[in-house]
Amino acid sequence: MNLCILGAGAWGTAMAIYLTKRGHVVTLCPRRMDHALELSSERKNLDYLPQVEFPSDLQIGREVGPALMEADYVFFACPSHALRTTSETAAVHLSTSPRLKGALALCKGLEPKTNKYAHEVMSEALGDVKCGYLTGPSHALELAEGKPAAMCLAINSPEDQTKVLQEAISSSTLRIYRSEDQIGAAIGGTLKNVYAIAVGISDGLCLGDNARAALITRCLNEMIELGVHLGGKKDTFIGLSGVGDLIATCAGEWSRNRTFGQAIASGKTASEIIEAQNTVVEGYWATECFYEKSAKSGATAPVLDQVHRILYQGSDPRAAVIELMARDLKAEG
Template identity: 55%
Template sequence: MNCCILGAGAWGTAMALHLDRCGHSVTLVPRRMEHALAIASTRENVDYLPGYKLPHAIQIGCELAPVLMEAEVVFLACPSKALRDLCLSVRAASDVAWQLKLFLVMCKGLELDSFKTPSEIVNEIFPEVACGALSGPTFAGEVAAGNPTAVTLAVDADFAAAESYQQAFSNASLRAYLSNDVRGTELGGTLKNVYAIASGMCDGLKLGDNAKAALLTRSLNELVRLGQLLGGQKETFYGLSGFGDLVATC
C-alpha cells in the first residue's frame, strides 16, 4: 500500500518506521524544505526523533503533488492548529490524487475557533474521501523502537474496508483495534490532556499517590460522561484512545 505521511515530527517519523516494517511504500513529507533535505541527507530526524535511522526505502518528499499522485492513504501528522492549512494545501494539489482512498488523522485537539475535531475539518474540505483517526497511548520513541503498542483505528467506512486497514497497519509490535466511533476516538485523545495537566500539578505539589489515584479515577468518570454528551460512545472512552491514553500521559 502506498502511504504518505504529512508532517515529520516525532509521531509522524515513528509511524513512517512502523509502516515500513509492515511492508508498505512510505513517503514522509516534512513541512519545511530544509527539514526534508536534512532528513534525506542524514537519514535521521535529528530535530524531533534523534537516534532512529530511516531505511532508504522510506522516501522523503518535498512537494505535495508528486507524493499525492501515488498515495492511497494519507496520514495527517501535523499539529492540530496547522491541520486546516495543511488540508487546504492538499486540496489545491488534489487533482493528481487519483488513488487516494483514506485520510487518517494522527493529531489531537480541537480547532480553536470552531471547536471542530480534526476529522470534521478533513470532512469539510474533502467530503468525497473517507476519514479516520489513529489514537491511543503512543509514545513516538517506543513505536520507533518497535516496542509493543496498541492503538485505536477508528474508520468511517464499511467493515470489510475497515478490517483491511486494520490488517494492513498492524504487525507483531503494533496492534490496531477497530472502532467506528471516529468522534469519540478524537475526543478521548483531546479531553485526557486536561486531566494530564491536573495530574502534573498533583505531582508538582507532592500531594502523593492517594490524591493522584483519586484524581485520575474521578477524571475518567468525568471524561466518559463529557465525551458521551459531546457525541462519543461510552465504550470508546474506556478503551485505548480514552483510558489508555490517559494512563500513558499521566
C-alpha cells in the same frame, strides 16, 4: 500500500519508520523544505526523534503533490491548529491522487476558535475522502523502536475497506482495533491531554500517589460523562482511545502535557512555557476548546474547569485543589 505522512514531528516520523518496516511504501513529507533536505541527508530526525535511524527505503517528500500522487491513504501528523491549512494543501492535489481512499489524523486536538474535531476539519477540506483517526496510547520513540503497542482505528469507510486497512497497519508489535465512533475517538484522544496537565500539576505540587490515583480516576469518570454528553459512546472511553491514552499520557515521563503541568506547578505561566519550546502542547489549546464546548452544552466538568482557570485565568493551582476537594459529596459514578 502506498502511504503518505504529512508532518515530520516525533509522532509522524515514528509512524513513517514503523509503516516502512511493516513493508509499505511510505513518504514522509515535512512542512519545511530545509527540514526535508536535512532528513534526506541525515537519515534521521535530529530535531524530534534523533535516536532512530530511517529505514533505507523510507522516502522523504519535498512537495505534497508528488507525495500524494500514488498514495492509498494520507496521515496528518501536523499540530491540530495547522490541520485545516495542511488538509487544504492536500486537497489541491486530489485530482492527481486517484488511489486515495482515506485520511487519518494522528494529531490529538480540536481546531482552535471553531472547536471542530479533526475529522470534521479534514472532511470540510477533502470533500468525499473518508476521514478518521489512528489514535490511542502512543509514545513515538517506543513505536519507532518496535516495542509492543495497541491503537484504535476509527474511520467512516465501508467495513470491508476498514478491515483491509486494519490488517495492513497491524503487525507483531502493533495491534489495531476498529471503531465506528469517530466522535468518541476524537474526544478521548484530546481530553486526555487536558487531564495529563492536571496530573502534572498534582505531581509538581508533590501531592503524592494517593492524590494522583484519585485524580486520574475522577478524570476518567469526567471524560466518560462529558464524552457521552457530547455524542461519544461510553465503550470508546474505556478503550484504547480513552482510558488507554489517559494512562499513558498521565504516567509517561515523556508526556509533554504532563511536564507542562509540572512547569505550571513550579510557578511558570503557560505563555512562558510555550514560548520556550519548539513542540506543541495540545492540551493547552484543548483546554480552551473543551471548556467552551462544555459550557455551551451545559455539561459539568470540574477538573476541566479548574485546569482552565489555572491556564487562562491565572488561578493558583493549590487553590484549585482546595476547590475540588471541597465540592459537595456524592455517590461515586
